[in-house]
Each structure stands twice: as C-alpha cells, then as structure tokens.
Amino acid sequence: MxxxxxxxxxxxxxxxxxxxxxxxxxxxxxxxxxxxxxxxxxxxxxxxxxxxxxxxxxxxxxxxxxxxxxxxxxxxxxxxxxxHKTSEFTGLRDFKPWTPPNVSKWQNRTFQGFHRQDGQVGTANYWLVIPLVFCENRNIEIMKQAFVEELGFAKPNRYKSFVKQMKDLYTQGKKSEIETLSVETIEQDGEHKVFKNIDGIKFLTHQGGCGGIRQDSEMLCALIAGYINNPNVAGATILSLGCQNAQPAILKEKLDKINSDLQKPVIVLEQQKEGTENQLLTTAIQQTFLALTDADQYERQAAPLSKLTVGLECGGSDGFSGISANPSVGHASDLVVALGGKTILSEFPELCGVEQELINRCTSDESAEKFVSLMRSYAASAEAVGSGFDMNPSPGNIKDGLITDAMKSAGAAKKGGTSPIVDVLDYAEYVTKPGLNLLCTPGNDVESTTAMAGSGANIILFTTGLGTPTGNPVTPVLKVSSNHILANKMDDIIDINTGGVISGEKTIDEMGEEILEHIIQIASGEKKAKAILLNQDDFIPWKRGVSL
Incomplete structure (x- = not known):
C-alpha cells in the first residue's frame, strides 16, 4: 500500500x-x-x-x-x-571507513566495449570533428552536410516527411485533410551505414576560442583534449583559423597533460595555411574519410566492469528526485565503485549545504582542501556578479517542491551514493582514479554533462523529475525518471523509471541494481539510450571569464 x-x-x-x-x-x-x-x-x-x-x-x-x-x-x-540556509563547513575531515555493497554477482560480468591503446574502453565508437574557434563553425557544418547522409549516419527525419505531406495536401486543395495527418504513421527508413563499427561522426560547434580572456581559450582547449581522449572517441579532425587565442599548440599541450602517449589519430588543419576554403575542406574531408576506414576496424570485445566511468547528473529535478531517482543512482554508483570503476559527481552549486558531509568522505586532506577552495571560489564569483548559490533553484524546481537551494542540493548529492571521494577535479581535468570523483562544473545540465564527457565519462546517468531532453555527442546519457507520471508521459526520453520507489514497489537497492544492468546493456551496444535515438547532441563549454 x-x-x-x-x-x-x-x-x-x-x-x-x-x-x-x-x-x-x-x-x-x-x-x-x-x-x-x-x-x-x-x-x-x-x-x-x-x-x-x-x-x-x-x-x-x-x-x-x-x-x-x-x-x-x-x-x-x-x-x-x-x-535558504545551510550549515557552515570547516574543511576538516572526519573520515570513516566505508563498507561497500555486495557485488559478488557482478564480479565476473563484462561489457562489450571498444578497447583503446591506452587501456581505456569505450561504450561507443565515434569520430569527432570540432573547431578550435567559432570562425570555423560554418566549415564544420559544410563537412557535416557532406558526410552524414552519404555515409548513412543521418537520422530519418519524419517531421520533414510530415511537412511534405501537408504541403502536398495544401497544393492539391485538400487543406481540410491536414488536421487528420499524424506524424506517428510516417514510416522511417533504417540506417544504411557504410562503416559498420562506427556509431557516428559528431560535428560540434561552439562560440569560443577567441574574443574572451585567454583562460577561457585554455579551458576550451583542455575540454576538447578531454573529448579527444574520451574512450568513446576513435580520433578527431580539428579545424583552426590560425589567428585565434585557442591555438593548436595549446591543444597539444593539454593533450600531452592528459595522455602523453596518445596514439589516436588527430587531424589538425589551419585555414590560413591551407589557403582557400575549397582547399581546406577538400583536405579535411579526404583525410577524415581515410581515418574513418581505420576507425572502422575497432570491434566490440569483452571488458571488465571496472572500465566503466559513469557521470552522475540531474536536471529538471522535482521533490521526488532526492527520494527515488538520485539515491537509486547513488546505489548504482556505489556498485560501480565497488567493482573498481570510476564515477563522477559534478554540479558544485548543487552541493551547497552538504559540503561537510563530502569533506568527511574525502580520502585525503589535499582533496578536501581542493574541494573547499573550489566551492568558496565559485560561490564568491557568483556573489561578485550579484547572484549566489541560493538562486540556483529554477521555477520548475520550486513549482515541484524544491524551494531552497539547500533542499535541492541535499537531494542532488544522493547521486554520489556513500562511497569515499578519491579525487577532486577542477573543470576539464581528466578522471584517473577508480572510485567517486568530484568535478567542478555549473549546475546547468548541458554545461555539466559536456564537462563530464570531457573528463572521461563513457556513460552518464541523468535523473529528472520534470523531463529534460539532454544528451551528449560522444557519451550515452541515460534518463532516470523520479516518478511514474513523468515516465509514462515522456517515455520517448526516459530510459529508466524509479517511480516504484515512491509507490513502494521497489527499494532503492533494487532500483540501483536495475540501473547497473541497464548500464551494462547500453555499454555493450545491446540497447541505445533514448537521447541517442532522438539525436540529442548537446555541447556547451563553460565560459568562466568576461569578454575582452
């Protein structure tokens, strides 16, 4: 009952x-x-x-x-x-030993992933095409038009067919029949991919690389380096104009810092060296195509669950998120950690009020001090522009029961489970230590998921109580509903429903185990995340400075 x-x-x-x-x-x-x-x-x-x-x-x-x-x-x-009110935090640790959950039934389980030469294992196999500066966005879009349809990566657009049917009826003088049409009845062709082992070519654009402060360009290069190093990426094509702040040399420096022995192919082309736009695009397309033939040689092979790196995100949260979805994801995080994998908890504005609890879980004074420093610096920068963490809850959060940031944060932190915190990372730093990692990002959904993929997440769990259509270009994003109503109403975006915790049908531990099983299926390519099916490729780098 x-x-x-x-x-x-x-x-x-x-x-x-x-x-x-x-x-x-x-x-x-x-x-x-x-x-x-x-x-x-x-x-x-x-x-x-x-x-x-x-x-x-x-x-x-x-x-x-x-x-x-x-x-x-x-x-x-x-x-x-x-x-809004929170308790003070001291920064002094009161660390207590952790008893991990029983993971004996998963101890010998594997997923079918793409093994990279540096030991990482991808849950997908993508090629990345991205500019170092917004001036190259147009050329990225031209390359996208040239590649995706010809190579069979374009998603069928039933809405285009829907408009065509309405146009035909209108031109035939049958306007009255338009209201009887339904997009659901339009048939879609299946994929006809040329490269069977490549999940897609991801063409990303952004508004950075020049015009802001140099630190923003450095951060952008670090983020792009993380995307190139992400195990779900086979290689990348990088377009540079030539005169911008985000220089290829900076990108190389950031790549070397993450992985000094990177063996992935990275094609870097500079328009001001290549000459005409035609010369740049011809070279970029030819070199990318040839690189794709090599990337297609990767095949899925068995990998231990310790090769999972799981991002933990929430967006469009409601008053049930901290009771059902977030603690269920938290238990899944504990299972992954107990199996030797990595998990990432981000969104620092949504850790406001739970700082001392997280400090106590840090395994070293150095990590605890770094967390305190990042939190205080972030809070001060928000206050300097007339805002603050207390202004974090959105109108949707408030409408559905999250009336203070501390209330929202206390529930949001449940995504991190109970395991020790092995490392604290600033934005665009790469995850290297098995266990739970804290990553400094905004609470904004897309900026945060963008950052987690750049720090190495090969799967992202995304809890929501209101419904948020967010995905990522290179990392599968699994949407976890906090309640039955949302799961039924927006079943096109929801992968996992934890509403059974609210109704009493499931325990948090049972839901956490179900989530882990779902992760394994997605990581093995047996299922596709709804965000991938909907082609939700959201990418927003965090711009921390002012423009000059």
Missing part, C-alpha cells in the same frame, strides 16, 4: 507529501496526529512541528532552510515562509 507521507531522515522536522493532501486532512506519523492547514501537493513539504521565525528546518538530516516567519504545525512550506 502506498504511504501518503514520508520522513526522509530521523532528524528531519518536516514531512514530504507522496500524494496530494487536502487542507483539514489529518495525517498520522510516529503516533502523532497532524492536521493540515493548507492543501499540500505531492512532492511538497509540510511542518511536522510549529516553527518560530528564524528556526532551522531540517531535511535529509541537515539544515535546508529557516523559517522566515512563524510556521504552524501542518502548514505547507513555500518560498514565502522558508528562506
């Missing part, structure tokens, strides 16, 4: 509505009867006790806000009566 309320942690002083509750309704918890003073929508919170003004509100066992004015027992929490 579905419970209608939940207390997340024994130390909490608020309750979560799991179903819509009505004003005047009496709910019982721990032998106490509470009369609701207002309607409480599912996912929202109400007071288990009366609060005085400025009294602290606890969720997930930590401070998640403070009463702005007196709040009655049974009153719903809103942005009008609760303000």
């Amino acid at each position: 579905l419970n209608n309320i939940l207390k997340i942690h024994p130390n909490d002083n608020v309750l979560v509505a799991l179903t819509d509750l009505k004003a005047g309704e009496v709910v019982n918890y721990e032998g106490k009867s509470i009369t609701l003073t207002h309607d409480v929508k599912a996912k929202h919170k109400f007071a288990q006790q009366a609060f005085a003004a400025k009294e602290e509100i606890f969720m997930y066992g930590i401070i998640c806000g403070a009463a702005m004015s007196p709040i009655a027992e049974g009153e719903v929490l809103t942005t009008q009566n609760v303000a």
